Every structure is written in structure tokens, then in C-alpha cells.
Amino acid sequence: MTGRWLMKSEPDVFGIDDLARVKVEGWNGVRNYQARNFMKTMKTGDEILFYHSNAEPPGVAGLARVAKTAYPDPTQFDRKSDYFEPRATTADPVWYQVDVRFVRKAPRFVPLDELRGMPELAAMPLVNKSRLSVQPVTDAQWAAIVKAAGL
DNA sequence: GCCAACGTTGGC
DNA sequence: GCCAACGTTGGC
Numbered sequence: 001m002t003g004r005w006l007m008k009s010e011p012d013v014f015g016i017d018d019l020a021r022v023k024v025e026g027w028n029g030v031r032n033y034q035a036r037n038f039m040k041t042m043k044t045g046d047e048i049l050f051y052h053s054n055a056e057p058p059g060v061a062g063l064a065r066v067a068k069t070a071y072p073d074p075t076q077f078d079r080k081s082d083y084f085e086p087r088a089t090t091a092d093p094v095w096y097q098v099d100v101r102f103v104r105k106a107p108r109f110v111p112l113d114e115l116r117g118m119p120e121l122a123a124m125p126l127v128n129k130s131r132l133s134v135q136p137v138t139d140a141q142w143a144a145i146v147k148a149a150g151l
Numbered sequence: 152g153c154c155a156a157c158g159t160t161g162g163c
Numbered sequence: 164g165c166c167a168a169c170g171t172t173g174g175c
Contacts, residue, residue: 010173038153042166054173112174131157131172 002093003046004137005038006106007064007100008053016050016062019102019117028073028097035134039098040070048100049137049145051126059111063151066097107150 009015019025030036046066052058056099065071070091075083088094116127120140125132137145 008173034158034165056175129156129174133172 003041004048004139004142005042005045005046005066006049006060006124006135006137008051008133008142010059010137011052012054015052015055016102016105017107019050019062019064019100020105022102024067024099024101026073026097027100028075030073030097030133031083031085031095032131032133034132036096038134038136039096042066042069042098044069047103047142049142057111057113059109059115060106060145060149062105063070063103063108064100065103066086066098067101070096070098073097104151108148110148114148115145118144118148 011017012049014025027039030039044066048064048066049060050062050064052061072088072090073083073095075081076085076088076093076095077090078084082093085094112127115121121127121144124137124141125135
């Protein structure tokens, strides 16, 4: 069964247009255990809603897929990286990433205030003040968002 | 840029 | 194991 997810990214750093350009991106820099654990359960081909956080406005911007399952995030080993993790060793990594492949931009961007107004989404961490940057999406939630976005 | 909400760290 | 202090996320 294909998993469905929502992943947040700040468009000033890496947005849907960046993913469209590079096609495949390693989703590095996740430093939250819950988000990491979700990524570890992702399978190749799982579908991803690409969400723009810290944006004006924030909202769902496009569709992507998991291109490669979880593997150690190399930035954790890089002393010069903001994401350096002193506890991590190559034999025992702490953080993981997946590769994400661009599918398409949303024909219609769906802003957060509209997502908040959709009753199907009331249980989503996204609209419940959670900062969780990687979260699962149920079939009903997926259907509602995909419809609103024209995806 | 502000700051509330939340997650993590570390002293005890 | 508690919880205060601190750091980060992300909407506004």
C-alpha cells in the first residue's frame, strides 16, 4: 500500500520550484525524532504533499514521491554543517533522510487558512499547532487536499 | 521581527 | 524521573 505524507519546507530555503529544477533532493536536516521515525517507514513511491512553511502564505504547493528509502543524513557527520550531530558515528547514525522526487506543482496553491477551514483536516497535526515537519496523511485527508489543489 | 507553542537538554 | 531553562518552529 502506498503511504501518504506531508513534508514541510521553507520556500526561501528550498521550495517546490527548487524541487522542480533539481528533480530529486535528499531531504536532509530533519532533527526531530518523530519526523525521523516517519521517514524511516517510508517506501519508494510513497506520495508526498509538499508544504511551504514560513511562507507568505504558507500552504500546499505540490506533489512529490519518495525516490529512495531512509539512509543516514550525511550532514550529521559534517563538522562545518549546521546539522552536525556530535553523537553520530557512521556505524551508529542518529539522523536519516529520504530522497524526494518532484511530481508536479499544484495547479492551485492551497493556503493554510483554507486547509484550516476543511473539516476533513481537523485532526491533522498541520492544523493543530504542531511543528511536526513530516507527518502521515490519511486517505480522507489526502482526497480533500488533492481536490482543493487540483492535483 | 515577534513570540507562543513545543521539543530537547541537563542539573538535581 | 522531574522540570526549568533553553532552542527551534512557524504563523502572523
